[in-house]
Amino acid sequence: MTITRRLGIVGVGLMGGSVGLAARRSGQFDAILGYDASLSALQQATARGCIDQACPNLAELARSCDTIVIAAPVNLVADLVTQVAAVAPPETLLTDTGSTKERIVRNVESLLPADRLFVGSHPLCGSEKHGPEAARGDLFDGRLVLLTPTPRTTPPAVARASEFWQRLGGRVQSLSPQEHDRVLALTSHLPHLAASALASLLPSEWRAFVANGFRDTTRLASGDPALWAAILNDNAPRLAPVIQQLQARLDEFRSALETGDTAALLRLLADAKGIRDDLGS
Amino acid sequence: MTITRRLGIVGVGLMGGSVGLAARRSGQFDAILGYDASLSALQQATARGCIDQACPNLAELARSCDTIVIAAPVNLVADLVTQVAAVAPPETLLTDTGSTKERIVRNVESLLPADRLFVGSHPLCGSEKHGPEAARGDLFDGRLVLLTPTPRTTPPAVARASEFWQRLGGRVQSLSPQEHDRVLALTSHLPHLAASALASLLPSEWRAFVANGFRDTTRLASGDPALWAAILNDNAPRLAPVIQQLQARLDEFRSALETGDTAALLRLLADAKGIRDDLGS
Numbered sequence: 001m002t003i004t005r006r007l008g009i010v011g012v013g014l015m016g017g018s019v020g021l022a023a024r025r026s027g028q029f030d031a032i033l034g035y036d037a038s039l040s041a042l043q044q045a046t047a048r049g050c051i052d053q054a055c056p057n058l059a060e061l062a063r064s065c066d067t068i069v070i071a072a073p074v075n076l077v078a079d080l081v082t083q084v085a086a087v088a089p090p091e092t093l094l095t096d097t098g099s100t101k102e103r104i105v106r107n108v109e110s111l112l113p114a115d116r117l118f119v120g121s122h123p124l125c126g127s128e129k130h131g132p133e134a135a136r137g138d139l140f141d142g143r144l145v146l147l148t149p150t151p152r153t154t155p156p157a158v159a160r161a162s163e164f165w166q167r168l169g170g171r172v173q174s175l176s177p178q179e180h181d182r183v184l185a186l187t188s189h190l191p192h193l194a195a196s197a198l199a200s201l202l203p204s205e206w207r208a209f210v211a212n213g214f215r216d217t218t219r220l221a222s223g224d225p226a227l228w229a230a231i232l233n234d235n236a237p238r239l240a241p242v243i244q245q246l247q248a249r250l251d252e253f254r255s256a257l258e259t260g261d262t263a264a265l266l267r268l269l270a271d272a273k274g275i276r277d278d279l280g281s
Numbered sequence: 282m283t284i285t286r287r288l289g290i291v292g293v294g295l296m297g298g299s300v301g302l303a304a305r306r307s308g309q310f311d312a313i314l315g316y317d318a319s320l321s322a323l324q325q326a327t328a329r330g331c332i333d334q335a336c337p338n339l340a341e342l343a344r345s346c347d348t349i350v351i352a353a354p355v356n357l358v359a360d361l362v363t364q365v366a367a368v369a370p371p372e373t374l375l376t377d378t379g380s381t382k383e384r385i386v387r388n389v390e391s392l393l394p395a396d397r398l399f400v401g402s403h404p405l406c407g408s409e410k411h412g413p414e415a416a417r418g419d420l421f422d423g424r425l426v427l428l429t430p431t432p433r434t435t436p437p438a439v440a441r442a443s444e445f446w447q448r449l450g451g452r453v454q455s456l457s458p459q460e461h462d463r464v465l466a467l468t469s470h471l472p473h474l475a476a477s478a479l480a481s482l483l484p485s486e487w488r489a490f491v492a493n494g495f496r497d498t499t500r501l502a503s504g505d506p507a508l509w510a511a512i513l514n515d516n517a518p519r520l521a522p523v524i525q526q527l528q529a530r531l532d533e534f535r536s537a538l539e540t541g542d543t544a545a546l547l548r549l550l551a552d553a554k555g556i557r558d559d560l561g562s
Contacts, residue, residue: 124492144490173489183490186482191498194479196553197530201467201523208454209425209464210560211405217472219497221557225550229543236538242482243535247528249478254524257517262510269506272477276502279491 005030008065010058010080012036012045014127015097016071017135020050022168025137035061045132062088067164069121070096075230078107085116093160094118099126099184100234101148101177109152117157120148120177122184123170128222141169148177185238190246192228193239195220286311289346291339291361293317293326295408296378297352298416301331303449306418316342326413343369348445350402351377356511359388366397374441375399380407380465381515382429382458390433398438401429401458403465404451409503422450429458466519471527473509474520476501 007029009016013036020032034051035058036042042054055061062068062084070080077098085094094117098104105120112118125143127134145165149158162172175183199221202210232239249268256264288310290297294317301313315332316339317323323335336342343349343365351361358379366375375398379385386401393399406424408415426446430439443453456464480502483491513520530549537545 124490126492126494143492146490183487187487187490187495188492190482191479191495193531193534194475195498195557196550197527197534198472198475199557200530200549200553201471201526202556204556204559206464206468207556207559209405209427209468211407211424211469213407213501214468214472215560215562216497216500217476218553218557218560219562220494221550221553223550223554225547225554228550229546232534232538232546233541233543236541240535240539243531243538245482246478247531249481250474250524250528253474253478253513254521257513257524258521260514260517262514265510265513266506268481269477269502269504269509272481272499272502273504273506275483275485275488276476276480276499278485278488279496279499281496281500 006065006067007032008055008061008068008084009034009051010036010061010068010070010084011072012041012050012132013071014130014132014134015123016069017045017048017050017132018137018139019069019071019097019168020045021048021135021137022140024049026167028164028167029067033061033065041132045135048132048135050132050135058083059087062086062092065092067093067160068095070094072096073227073230074098074100074104074234077104078111081108081118082111085112085118090115092117093157093164095121095161095164097121097123099188099231101180103234105148105150105177109150114152117154117160119153119157119161121161121165122146122148122180123165124188126188128220130224130227138169140165143170145170145172146180147172147174148180149174150177181235181238185235186242189232189235189239190242192220192223193232193243194246287314287346287348288312289314289316289336289342289349289365290332291316291342291349291351291365292353293322293331293413294352295411295413295415296404297350298326298329298331298413299418299420300350300352300378300449301326302329302416302418303421305330307448309445309448310348314342314346322413326416329413329416331413331416339364340368343367343373346373348374348441349376351375351379353377354508354511355379355381355385355515358385359392362389362399363392366393366399371396373398374438374445376402376442376445378402378404380469380512382461384515386429386431386458390431395433398435398441400434400438400442402442402446403427403429403461404446405469407469409501411505411508419450421446424451426451426453427461428453428455429461430455431458462516462519466516467523470513470516470520471523473501473504474513474524475527
């Protein structure tokens with residue numbers, strides 16, 4: 001296995017910045033380089049110690065790193081992987097942090113030579129915050145990082161990506177890109193959408209009456225709209241059916257309330273409590 | 282204004298126990314008495330210092346207190362107020378902590394002589410936890426406590442209840458019982474129901490893939506099903522229409538996704554973010 005020495009991070013927001021801080025803590029790299037289309041993000045990431053060196057252009061970063069993480073909005077990931085791969089050394093490991101995987105991985109594989117070391121990654125530790133100022137070196141500690149290899153992915157790429165994320169504090173598990181997107185539609189994309197839908201109903205004159213329950217339930221709605229529109233659009237075919245599932249379950253609640261069927265209402269609440277209690281705080 | 286000296290708490294769970302701890306801290310009472318149908322709750326509340334004295338029966342508590350708070354499940358509140366009022370001194374202030382108000386206040390007023398000092402209260406600081414072990418002396422600090430006077434409520438009852446909750450750390454505002462229930466349907470009861478509906482969709486084999494976003498959005502689903510069935514049932518006529526509002530908003534999201542209308546999707550997300558950001562963390 002190649003001993004990695006220089007890490008390149010493309011996109012130094014919350015996720016990329018945290019990759020830098022956690023990588024520094026892990027001691028596995030001699031240098032951490034960063035590139036971002038936003039100069040102020042690059043400056044902040046340098047000031048916060050997320051990266052050692054800000055690269056003025058992507059090709060320079062790509063040429064000199066043996067591990068490169070694309071931590072960009074999902075609609076930009078595949079293009080950036082391709083641009084990086086065009087100049088990076090052949091043994092460079094390429095991965096990303098995108099919240100959707102099927103389209104990204106399909107596009108990357110259609111554009112990249114088969115011998116390039118690419119595997120999709122998704123650390124399950126997002127936040128409604130963003131930008132390098134929100135980056136944290138312990139972001140990945142104990143968190144699941146999903147790898148999404150395909151039949152074309154080489155075992156060394158998976159092994160190196162696994163080791164990389166584990167050294168950053170994560171736990172690693174592999175799913176196919178399709179299975180990943182099916183799971184995340186329900187566990188991440190639907191909650192975001194439900195939080196946004198609920199928040200959007202609040203009239204401004206009632207904001208003073210909101211307590212912690214409403215805050216918790218709608219917290220995700222503070223996420224960046226552009227980032228999330230790209231994620232939700234990417235996973236639209238899997239998201240639409242789970243929106244309908246949620247609507248159908250809401251119908252069951254409404255029907256129990258309208259008919260005064262307390263037994264049904266209790267059963268719905270108790271089932272949900274059983275599932276939620278198992279998830280812990 | 283009567284100087285209150287002895288506080289009686291009927292129901293010493295999270296809410297009643299916290300009333301006791303906060304009242305002790307406030308120093309406004311010489312003694313804090315508690316009654317609960319559950320002997321173990323009464324013992325725990327005594328052990329935790331929520332109450333000074335556990336009363337074996339409700340009448341004994343009612344006879345000897347000049348302020349009495351009914352902190353029981355909403356379906357029991359009106360009956361308990363009536364039982365307490367039957368034996369309490371005429372100058373005793375009676376209030377409650379129920380999460381719904383219209384039915385409770387209507388029932389109490391239909392059963393109680395007009396000269397009794399009763400006003401409905403609702404501290405907006407619930408939790409998915411319950412029982413006296415979860416009680417906190419700072420539960421009300423800075424939190425809004427809604428009072429729900431009616432044309433029949435006497436000014437002294439409102440003044441004494443306001444002072445009581447303010448000394449416990451709360452901020453007080455008055456709404457009619459009807460307006461209270463209309464607001465809470467959206468700000469509290471709908472979030473609970475949405476959290477439960479979302480949690481209930483998670484297959485057990487996907488629990489490992491859940492991150493903080495799903496946890497936050499579904500936290501309320503861990504609430505006690507019996508307590509919440511009573512609350513939701515009580516407010517069913519106002520809750521059903523807001524469930525439909527939520528479903529309609531989900532339809533808008535789904536339509537934007539299915540038609541690839543990114544502008545509409547962005548607008549929906551940005552509107553929700555604007556509202557949620559204003560609520561703070």
